[in-house]
Amino acid sequence: xxxxxxxxxxxxxxxxxxxxxxxxxxxxxxxxxxxxxxxFAHLFSFKELFTTFFQPWKNEYREGLVRTAIVVGVVxxxxxxxxxxxxxxxxxxxxxxxxxGWFALPAIVLISLYGAIFA
Amino acid sequence: MEQFLPNSSKIFGxxxxxxLYSSVLFxxxxxxxxxxxxxxxxxxxTSGATKPLxxxxxxxxxxxxxxxxxHAKVIKEKPTLLxxxxxxxxxxxxxxxxxxxxxxxxxxxxxxxWSLLASKEVLFVLSRCNISQKDLNRLVADQQxxxxxxxxxxxxxxxxxxxxxxxxxxxxxxxxxxxxxxxSPSLQKLLFEKEIKDADLLNIVFWARAVxxxxxxxxxxxxxxxxxxxxxxFWTGGWTLRTEQYTFDITKQMQKGKLSAYLVGRNKEIEQxxxxxxxxxxxNVILIGPPGIGKTTxxxxxxxxxxxxxxxxxxxxxxxxxxxxxxxxxxxxAGELEERIQNLLTEITHASNxxxxxxxxxxxxGSRGTGVxxxxxxxxxxxxxxxxxxATTTREAYRRYIETQGxxxxxxxxxxLAEPPEGEAIRILEExxxxxxxxxxxxxxxxxxxxxxxxxERYLVDRVLPGKAIDLLDEAAAATSIKNKTLLESGDIxxxxxxxxxxxxxxxxxxxxxxxxxxxxILHQRIVDQNEAIVAVSNALRRARTIERETKRPIGSxxxxxxxxxxxxxxxxALAAFYFGxxxxxxxxxxxxxxxxxxxxRLIGAPPGTGEWEEGGDFTEKVRQNPYSLILLDEIEKxxxxxxxxxxxxxDDGRLTDAKGRFANFRNAIIILTSNIGGQFIDxxxxxxxxxxxxxxxxxxxKNKVMTALKDHxxxxxxxxxxxxxxxxxxxxxxxxxxxxxxxxxxxxxxKVKGIGIQIAPEVYGYLSKEGYNPQYGARPxxxxxxxKILNPIxxxxxxxxxxxxxxxxxxxxxxxxxxxxxxxxxxxNGHAKPIKSDFVSEPVEARRGV
Numbered sequence: 001x002x003x004x005x006x007x008x009x010x011x012x013x014x015x016x017x018x019x020x021x022x023x024x025x026x027x028x029x030x031x032x033x034x035x036x037x038x039x040f041a042h043l044f045s046f047k048e049l050f051t052t053f054f055q056p057w058k059n060e061y062r063e064g065l066v067r068t069a070i071v072v073g074v075v076x077x078x079x080x081x082x083x084x085x086x087x088x089x090x091x092x093x094x095x096x097x098x099x100x101g102w103f104a105l106p107a108i109v110l111i112s113l114y115g116a117i118f119a
Numbered sequence: 120m121e122q123f124l125p126n127s128s129k130i131f132g133x134x135x136x137x138x139l140y141s142s143v144l145f146x147x148x149x150x151x152x153x154x155x156x157x158x159x160x161x162x163x164x165t166s167g168a169t170k171p172l173x174x175x176x177x178x179x180x181x182x183x184x185x186x187x188x189x190h191a192k193v194i195k196e197k198p199t200l201l202x203x204x205x206x207x208x209x210x211x212x213x214x215x216x217x218x219x220x221x222x223x224x225x226x227x228x229x230x231x232x233w234s235l236l237a238s239k240e241v242l243f244v245l246s247r248c249n250i251s252q253k254d255l256n257r258l259v260a261d262q263q264x265x266x267x268x269x270x271x272x273x274x275x276x277x278x279x280x281x282x283x284x285x286x287x288x289x290x291x292x293x294x295x296x297x298x299x300x301x302x303s304p305s306l307q308k309l310l311f312e313k314e315i316k317d318a319d320l321l322n323i324v325f326w327a328r329a330v331x332x333x334x335x336x337x338x339x340x341x342x343x344x345x346x347x348x349x350x351x352x353f354w355t356g357g358w359t360l361r362t363e364q365y366t367f368d369i370t371k372q373m374q375k376g377k378l379s380a381y382l383v384g385r386n387k388e389i390e391q392x393x394x395x396x397x398x399x400x401x402x403n404v405i406l407i408g409p410p411g412i413g414k415t416t417x418x419x420x421x422x423x424x425x426x427x428x429x430x431x432x433x434x435x436x437x438x439x440x441x442x443x444x445x446x447x448x449x450x451x452x453a454g455e456l457e458e459r460i461q462n463l464l465t466e467i468t469h470a471s472n473x474x475x476x477x478x479x480x481x482x483x484x485g486s487r488g489t490g491v492x493x494x495x496x497x498x499x500x501x502x503x504x505x506x507x508x509x510a511t512t513t514r515e516a517y518r519r520y521i522e523t524q525g526x527x528x529x530x531x532x533x534x535x536l537a538e539p540p541e542g543e544a545i546r547i548l549e550e551x552x553x554x555x556x557x558x559x560x561x562x563x564x565x566x567x568x569x570x571x572x573x574x575x576e577r578y579l580v581d582r583v584l585p586g587k588a589i590d591l592l593d594e595a596a597a598a599t600s601i602k603n604k605t606l607l608e609s610g611d612i613x614x615x616x617x618x619x620x621x622x623x624x625x626x627x628x629x630x631x632x633x634x635x636x637x638x639x640x641i642l643h644q645r646i647v648d649q650n651e652a653i654v655a656v657s658n659a660l661r662r663a664r665t666i667e668r669e670t671k672r673p674i675g676s677x678x679x680x681x682x683x684x685x686x687x688x689x690x691x692x693a694l695a696a697f698y699f700g701x702x703x704x705x706x707x708x709x710x711x712x713x714x715x716x717x718x719x720x721r722l723i724g725a726p727p728g729t730g731e732w733e734e735g736g737d738f739t740e741k742v743r744q745n746p747y748s749l750i751l752l753d754e755i756e757k758x759x760x761x762x763x764x765x766x767x768x769x770x771d772d773g774r775l776t777d778a779k780g781r782f783a784n785f786r787n788a789i790i791i792l793t794s795n796i797g798g799q800f801i802d803x804x805x806x807x808x809x810x811x812x813x814x815x816x817x818x819x820x821x822k823n824k825v826m827t828a829l830k831d832h833x834x835x836x837x838x839x840x841x842x843x844x845x846x847x848x849x850x851x852x853x854x855x856x857x858x859x860x861x862x863x864x865x866x867x868x869x870x871k872v873k874g875i876g877i878q879i880a881p882e883v884y885g886y887l888s889k890e891g892y893n894p895q896y897g898a899r900p901x902x903x904x905x906x907x908k909i910l911n912p913i914x915x916x917x918x919x920x921x922x923x924x925x926x927x928x929x930x931x932x933x934x935x936x937x938x939x940x941x942x943x944x945x946x947x948x949n950g951h952a953k954p955i956k957s958d959f960v961s962e963p964v965e966a967r968r969g970v
Binding site for chain 2: 003005008009012017025028031032034036039042044045048049058060061073076106108110112113114116117119
C-alpha cells in the first residue's frame with residue numbers, strides 16, 4: 001500500500017487551480033456576495049422599513065401620542081430608507097469590484113510582470 | 120473486499136500536500152517570505168524604482184493567490200460520497216486522511232493506533248472509556264499488541280461499514296478507531312476490564328461526535344436570519360418599562376452571554392409549544408411536570424432558538440420575559456397589585472414582541488405560597504390571542520389551583536412532560552457533563568454518567584430525571600475535584616449515593632464480601648438460635664447486594680411470627696445495623712393503632728376537604744423522610760382489613776400514594792411485619808416441652824398449625840406477596856443462657872469504659888437464666904433482671920465504695936442471691952456489699968398491670 005506522492009499532486013495542480021479559480025470559486029463567490037447582500041437587507045430591515053412605514057414608532061398606543069408616534073416613525077424611517085439605499089449602493093459597488101477583481105487578479109500578475117520587464 | 124488505495128485518491132493527494140505545506144519548515148518559509156515581500160513592497164514603493172516594484176507586486180499577488188487557493192480549496196477538500204466510490208480512500212474525511220498519512224506503516228496495529236492518539240477526538244473517546252495514560256502505556260509495552268499485523272484494506276472496509284451503519288457518507292477518525300478495536304484483542308480486553316460494552320462504546324462515539332462535529336455548513340449557506348435580528352425590532356416592539364420591573368429578560372441575558380439553554384431532545388414537546396404559540400387565538404401553553412423534569416429548560420431553549428432566528432415567524436426574535444411574582448406582589452397595597460397586572464398586560468399586549476413566561480403559575484392562582492389569585496385579570500388577554508404565554512406548574516398544583524378555575528384553565532393548552540427515556544437522559548447528561556467538566560476541571564467517564572442515571576433512578580426516588588441526575592453528577596464532580604482527582608468514575612457516584620442513603624452500593628468485594636458470605640454468623644452474635652429467620656433475612660440481603668432487582672418491590676418483605684421476647688425486634692435491629700449502617704434506621708409502626716377504618720387517615724393522610732388534609736399521613740410521611748430504612752410493622756394482625764390493601768400495593772409496586780397524591784417509595788426499604796397469630800400453638804408446644812432442642816416432627820406440626828391459623832386470618836394474595844414467613848422458635852433454657860452471656864458481655868463493655876472490671880461466677884449465670892426467663896415473655900424480663908440485680912447494686916457500690924479506675928467487682932451466689940465483692944480500685948477501698956433490695960419481679964410491668 002503506497003502513500004500518494006506530493007509531486008503527482010503538484011503536477012496536476014495548475015489544471016486543478018485554473019479550473020477552481022475561473023469556474024468553481026466564482027460560483028461560490030457569487031453565493032457569498034448574494035448572502036452578504038441579503039444579510040445587509042435583513043440587518044438593516046429594508047423590507048420592514050416599507051411594511052411598517054405608517055405604523056406608530058415603538059407601537060405607541062396611548063391616546064394623544066399615536067399621531068406623534070406615526071410622524072416620528074415616518075421621519076426616522078424615511079431617513080433610514082435613504083441611508084439603506086446609500087449603503088446598498090456602496091455594497092453593490094464593492095461586491096462588483098470584488099467579483100471582477102477576482103478574475104482580474106491573474107491578469108494583474110501578468111501586467112505587473114510585463115511592467116517589470118518592459119517599463 | 121475493496122482495495123484501499125491512498126496513492127490514487129484525490130483527498131489523500133490533497134492531504135499529503137497539506138501535510139507538507141503546513142509542516143514546520145514550510146510554515147517558517149511562508150512566514151519569512153510574507154515578511155520579506157511586504158517589506159520589499161514598502162521599500163520599493165517609496166524608492167520610485169518602477170521595475171522592481173512591478174516585479175514585487177506580481178510576486179506578492181502570486182503568493183496571495185496561492186495562499187487563497189490553499190485555504191479555500193486544498194484544506195476544504197470534500198470526500199466523495201461512499202456509495203459513489205470504488206476506492207474507499209476517496210471517502211475519508213480530509214482530517215482523517217491527514218492523520219493516516221502521518222503513520223509510518225499500515226502493516227502493524229501498534230503504529231496505526233499510536234498515530235491515532237494524536238487526535239483529540241480519539242483521546243476524548245478513550246478517556247470517557249476510563250482508559251488512562253497508564254493503561255495506554257501498558258498497551259504500548261505489550262510486544263504482542265505492538266507486533267500485531269493488520270490488513271489495512273480490511274480495516275478500511277470495516278470503517279466503511281461503520282459509516283454506512285450510521286448513515287454517513289464519509290469515513291472519519293472514529294470509524295478507524297472502532298475498526299481497530301474490533302481487530303485488537305488487547306484493546307477489547309482493556310475495554311472489558313473497564314466494563315465498556317459494544318453499545319457503550321458506540322454511545323461514547325456518539326457523544327464525541329456531538330462534541331466535535333459541529334455544523335460544517337459555510338456561513339453563506341445558512342439563512343441570513345441566523346445572524347441576528349434586524350434594526351426594525353427596535354421600533355416595531357413597544358415600550359415595556361413597567362413590565363421590566365416585574366420580569367426577568369431571558370433574551371437580553373442570553374444576548375449578553377450570561378444565560379444559556381442546554382436543551383437536548385424534547386423535540387416533540389418543543390414542536391407542540393411552537394404550534395400553540397404560533398396560533399392566531401389562545402396562544403397559551405402550560406407545561407406540567409414535577410420539578411427537575413426540564414420545564415424551564417424548554418422555555419430557555421425556545422428563547423435561544425428565537426434569538427437565532429430558528430423559529431417560525433410568529434416566534435422569531437421575540438423577547439422572552441420571565442414573570443417575577445415576588446417583585447409583582449411585593450409591597451403592593453390594596454388595588455395596587457391589580458393596577459400593576461393591568462399595566463403589565465397592556466404593555467405586553469402592545470409590545471407585540473413578548474412571550475411571557477410564568478413559572479409556577481399556581482402562585483397567581485391562589486396557592487398557599489402567595490395567597491394571591493389574580494387569574495381573573497388575565498382572562499381577557501389570554502383568550503384574545505394578544506398574549507403569548509408559557510406557564511409551568513406541577514400536576515398536583517394544576518389539579519388544585521388551575522383546574523378548579525375552569526375558564527382560566529381552558530385558556531391554556533396543556534402539555535404533560537414525561538421523564539425522558541434512559542437513552543435521552545444519557546444524552547442530556549453528556550451535554551451537562553461538558554459544563555460540569557469545565558467548572559470542576561475533571562473528566563467525566565461514560566460509566567459515571569450511566570451510573571448516575573441508574574442510581575439516581577433507583578435511590579433519588581422523590582425527584583425526576585434529568586434534574587436529579589444532573590445535580591448528582593454536579594455534586595460528585597465537586598467532591599472529586601476537592602479530592603484532587605481528575606477523573607470522575609462510576610465508583611465516585613456509588614460512593615456519593617452511599618453517603619446520602621447510608622446504603623452500601625458498591626459491589627461487595629474483599630472483607631465486605633466475606634462478611635456477606637458469613638452474614639448468618641454475624642447476626643448470630645446478637646440473635647440466639649432462630650436459624651430459619653437468620654437464613655431467610657441473610658439470603659434477602661445477599662440478593663439485594665449482588666443481583667440487580669428487576670422489580671420495583673422492596674428489598675425484602677418478611678412476616679415474623681412468634682411470641683414476645685424471642686428476638687423478632689432484635690433481628691430487625693441487627694438487620695438495620697448491617698444494611699443501613701445504623702440500628703436506629705428503623706421506622707416502627709404499631710399496627711394495633713390502626714384498628715378502625717378512620718385510622719387509615721393517619722396512615723396515608725386524611726382526604727381533601729378535611730381539616731387534617733394538610734398534615735399528610737403519619738406513615739407515608741415517615742417513609743418519605745427516611746426511605747432507606749427498615750420498616751417494622753408490629754402486631755399486623757390487629758390492623759383494619761383495609762390496611763392490607765395498602766400493604767398489597769406496597770409489596771407489589773414498592774410505592775404508596777398518600778391522600779395528597781405524593782409517593783412514598785418502599786423500593787429501598789426492608790419490610791418486616793410481626794404477628795402473634797398462632798401463638799397458642801407455639802405456647803402449647805412449649806408446655807409439652809417443645810423448644811429448639813425438640814423433635815423435628817413437633818416443630819413441623821407447630822409450624823403447620825401456625826400456617827393454618829395464618830391463612831385463616833390473612834388473604835392468600837397478601838401472604839403470597841411476602842418474601843418469607845418466618846416462625847421464631849420459643850427460647851429454650853440453653854438459648855436463655857446464651858442470651859445471658861450476650862447481655863453480661865454488654866454489661867462488661869459498659870463497665871470497661873469506666874475502667875472497672877467484673878468477674879461473674881458460673882452460678883450467677885445459672886441464676887440469671889433461671890430468673891430471667893418467662894415462658895410468656897421470653898427473654899424480655901432478663902434485661903430488667905440484670906438491671907435490677909447487677910447494674911443497680913454496682914451503681915450504688917461505685918458511689919458508696921468509691922470504686923475507681925482499675926477496680927474490680929466479683930459476683931458470686933450467697934443465700935440464693937447475688938453477692939458483690941469489691942477489689943481495690945485507684946481511689947476506692949476493698950470491701951464487700953450485701954445485695955440491695957431489688958424491686959425485680961419476674962414479670963414485666965405490663966403483666967402486673969394486667970395488659
